[in-house]
Amino acid sequence: MKLLCAADLHLGRQPSRVPGRLSHLAPRLTPAEAWRRLVDLAVAEDVAAVLLAGDVVEDEHDFFEAYSDLRSGAERLADNGIQLVAIVGNHDVTVLPRLAQAMPTVRVLGIGGRWEAVSLERGGVTANVVGWSWPAAQVTTSPLGGLQDALQALAPAPTLGLLHCDLDQTRSVYAPVRRTELPGAVDAWLLGHVHKPSFAADAAGKWCGYLGSAFGADPGEEGPRGAWLLTVADGGLTAEHVPLSPLLYDTVEVDVSHLAAPADVSAHVAGALEERCDALAGLGDRCPVAVGVRLRLVGSHELREEVEAHVAEEDPREGEFAFAGTSCFVHDVSFEVYPRVDVAAVAATDGPRALMARRLMLLDGPPCAERERLIGGARAAMLEAVRKGYKELDPPELTDDEVAATLRSAAAGLLARMMEMAP
Numbered sequence: 001m002k003l004l005c006a007a008d009l010h011l012g013r014q015p016s017r018v019p020g021r022l023s024h025l026a027p028r029l030t031p032a033e034a035w036r037r038l039v040d041l042a043v044a045e046d047v048a049a050v051l052l053a054g055d056v057v058e059d060e061h062d063f064f065e066a067y068s069d070l071r072s073g074a075e076r077l078a079d080n081g082i083q084l085v086a087i088v089g090n091h092d093v094t095v096l097p098r099l100a101q102a103m104p105t106v107r108v109l110g111i112g113g114r115w116e117a118v119s120l121e122r123g124g125v126t127a128n129v130v131g132w133s134w135p136a137a138q139v140t141t142s143p144l145g146g147l148q149d150a151l152q153a154l155a156p157a158p159t160l161g162l163l164h165c166d167l168d169q170t171r172s173v174y175a176p177v178r179r180t181e182l183p184g185a186v187d188a189w190l191l192g193h194v195h196k197p198s199f200a201a202d203a204a205g206k207w208c209g210y211l212g213s214a215f216g217a218d219p220g221e222e223g224p225r226g227a228w229l230l231t232v233a234d235g236g237l238t239a240e241h242v243p244l245s246p247l248l249y250d251t252v253e254v255d256v257s258h259l260a261a262p263a264d265v266s267a268h269v270a271g272a273l274e275e276r277c278d279a280l281a282g283l284g285d286r287c288p289v290a291v292g293v294r295l296r297l298v299g300s301h302e303l304r305e306e307v308e309a310h311v312a313e314e315d316p317r318e319g320e321f322a323f324a325g326t327s328c329f330v331h332d333v334s335f336e337v338y339p340r341v342d343v344a345a346v347a348a349t350d351g352p353r354a355l356m357a358r359r360l361m362l363l364d365g366p367p368c369a370e371r372e373r374l375i376g377g378a379r380a381a382m383l384e385a386v387r388k389g390y391k392e393l394d395p396p397e398l399t400d401d402e403v404a405a406t407l408r409s410a411a412a413g414l415l416a417r418m419m420e421m422a423p
Contacts, residue, residue, distance in 0.1 A: 001125040004042045006227035007053035007192030007211040012062030016218040017331040028289045032069040033246040034215040039073040048122035053192030054089025054164030078105040088133035089164035115150035127232045128154045131162035138173040164192040216245045248288040257299030262306040277323035290327040300340045338416035356415045375403045
């Protein structure tokens with residue numbers, strides 16, 4: 001049995017940083033388009049149900065913005081024998097139940113802050129879905145009270161939990177829940193609220209995590225956004241993330257170090273953007289309508305100031321790009337190009353510059369204990385900065401390569417500035 005699971009659709013939300021020259025695409029760069037794609041996929045995959053883990057609607061006043069799109073999608077699902085099951089999140093506490101009252105094909109579980117279950121069946125396979133809906137715009141206590149009673153009343157079958165919450169938090173107004181408190185009797189916890197996908201299975205085959213937003217609405221939501229195709233079988237559960245968002249935000253890095261002349265940067269940038277869009281062409285009908293790019297120009301160049309002046313004159317943010325049927329726009333340019341420095345020569349000297357150069361050589365060198373200590377200390381500092389400044393966000397999963405790249409960029413820039421200063 002197949003199920004299509006999504007969260008944080010936010011019907012009625014408007015994307016940010018999309019330039020006015022793409023206004024003709026505005027009707028397609030919306031959560032409503034992501035919803036239509038989701039319904040298309042559900043029908044094509046012949047799923048038994050679509051499960052939505054809260055924040056289906058952006059705002060309590062978006063009844064009419066959401067009504068037509070939600071109803072047409074729900075009716076198409078019903079016409080194809082597909083159930084639509086949702087829970088209420090913190091954005092749509094009153095509006096989603098009102099919409100569901102007007103749409104008999106929409107089933108909202110747990111209205112009013114109680115646990116409620118529904119049984120799904122397809123092809124001799126049965127699954128239970130248990131869900132809880134927000135009773136108010138803020139919930140400061142764990143929503144897990146009463147869950148065990150609801151689980152005990154279920155017939156034996158794989159069980160899925162729909163919950164919109166703040167995972168692994170103790171102090172929060174967004175339904176704080178500890179992962180360790182989630183009952184093991186639930187085979188998969190399908191979570192909404194945090195827009196970055198983190199849904200994954202543990203060693204025991206139990207799934208848990210955020211499904212992520214179904215629509216990428218701003219540059220802070222980089223990467224593929226969409227839904228999860230969940231298969232329930234005798235052997236357990238499997239899940240696949242399916243990109244659906246018509247708008248994709250991404251970062252494209254362009255190294256200008258090898259360019260012969262400053263003017264060559266424009267063609268190099270255009271080639272990098274085309275390469276990124278070509279990589280998306282394989283998605284077919286699910287290919288993004290538009291891609292918003294944060295452009296990072298990196299490297300070192302002996303004509304650094306001339307390169308920077310050329311980028312200012314031929315600003316990529318003013319360009320119009322269309323590759324492989326996808327419109328591409330640059331919303332931000334980060335210039336991280338520095339004068340060329342003979343790092344090895346500087347490292348052979350003494351003083352702060354030499355120390356910085358040695359750190360750079362260490363980062364670019366083979367694995368060793370000192371390199372591991374350097375990266376480990378930086379990772380801890382980066383995670384602590386996230387914890388202090390962005391408490392509502394999941395901590396990033398920082399690989400050694402990602403931490404080393406961040407350190408390398410910072411160290412190269414600092415060394416270049418140090419070399420420009422008087423000794």
